[in-house]
Amino acid sequence: MNVTRRRRKPVAEINVVPYIDVMLVLLIIFMVTAPLVTQGVKVDLPQANAEPLDDESKSPIVASIDEQGQYFVSTGEHNGDEAMSAQDVAVIVAAQLQIDPETPVVVKADRRIPYNNVIELMVLLQRAGAPSVGLMTEPKQ
Structure with missing residues (x-):
């Protein structure tokens, strides 16, 4: 009996199925x-000693919280004398940013209020359309 066997060619293929499983x-x-x-609030914090805004820069929107947790907004049109609700702050800031999206936004908070109130204001400003929020400080004496 004469048996002829076929010679198998070597297979030079890579099985990629395990790699696809790992990638998935x-x-x-x-x-x-x-x-x-x-998660979190985006904040532009200074990397060194804080410097005041340039005189040539645009007048910022200043959102403030006093000791009692009341909100105030100071813009070019509003002087920030009267307390307002969180919704009014959002409306005023959104309207000002619609007019000029490059306007800087800063938070001025009393040092005795809870940190949570500052974060809530920053989230409110972020939802109103502020691309970044700065923190206002007093210079060291």
């Missing part, structure tokens, strides 16, 4: 963890 698992992990990492 990594994709799911990153999709789940990404929202957890990016």
